[in-house]
Amino acid sequence: MPVNDRNGVKVWQRRTSRESLLLWCGWLIGVAAFVWCWQQISEATTWFFVFDAPNIAGDIWRRATPPKWEYITKLGKPIWDTLNIATLGTLISLVLAVPVAFLAARNTTPSALFVRPIALLIIVSTRSINSLIWALLLIAIIGPGVFAGVVAIAIRSIGFCAKLLYEAIEEIDATQVEAITATGASRWQVMVYGIVPQILPAFAGIAVFRWDINIRESTVLGLVGAGGIGLQLSSSLNVLAWPQVSLILLVILFAVVISEWVSAKVRGAII
Incomplete structure (x- = not known):
């Protein structure tokens, strides 16, 4: 929307000051909610198992291959x-x-x-x-x-x-x-x-x-x-x-x- 600068010339701006403030408040609330949720998830997660997941997945892959084709009957x-x-x-x-x-x-x-x-x-x-x-x-x-x-x-x-x-x-x-x-x-x-x-x-x-x-x-x-x-x-x-x-x-x-x-x-x- 157009606003006046110091010289009285109208300059176009995408948002008003109020809209910009509300946008930044929304981002602040969103980031705060994300940090809080991540903290709750982290406290309920056993990170040792997460870090060891690639080794477990590889072990299961080796056990699962090749498929037991005779079981298809x-x-x-x-x-x-x-x-x-x-x-x-x-x-x-x-x-x-x-x-x-x-x-x-x-x-x-x-x-x-x-x-x-x-x-x-x-x-x-x-x-x-x-x-x-x-x-x-x-x-x-x-x-x-x-x-x-x-x-x-x-x-x-x-x-x-x-x-x-x-x-x-x-x-x-x-x-x-x-x-x-x-x-x-x-x-x-x-x-x-x-x-x-x-x-x-x-x-x-x-x-x-x-x-x-x-x-x-x-x-x-x-x-x-x-x-x-x-x-x-x-x-x-x-x-x-x-x-x-x-x-x-x-x-x-x-x-x-x-x-x-x-x-x-x-x-x-x-x-």
Whole structure:
């Protein structure tokens, strides 16, 4: 902004004195918070183990290589369970997320005062808790196994899918909806012929994207007993079978790369 110098000539400055003072105060508070946090972390850290970490990592690397390739015959069913957990969990979440999204969107909710806040609460609550925590809770309720993993993935994915979908619903072209409404169509007909065709590409993209994410998340659910290849990983880690661990990690990496390739191809075809 322009200010006057001693000669009365206006000189442009980026910030006023008050804005500069507030900026420096903000930096001072940020640096002080960083120093305090670092001090707390330092007091709770055993630095001997940190400095010795390269030696430990090298020792584990030597123990884990080469991978135990003959163990791969026992990983077929676990990786298949992992794919099923991700796929079924994604399908269930999509079925549940669609009505939640329509209830949360401003232009389709039956009540912006009562129904929409409830739908938004469902979206926030399911997204705020990690799938591992959902799996721990569900294992305590329904027992360990693949079914607990499927339900955990489904609950975790509802909020993600519903949020992106209701944002897509709110961004549709209103003129198409108005044109169908002007013909005397019912509310359901307007939704089926005016709204759904506009959000189908977004829905397909969200479904594939979430399935890709769920492949990654389902690989670790077995660490808490929710089935899949993570269960094999947990068992191998417990007995320090590092060659098996390295092979399992390679299989997980291969599965994630394949899912990423499939996801990219499908999204490219849709878009």
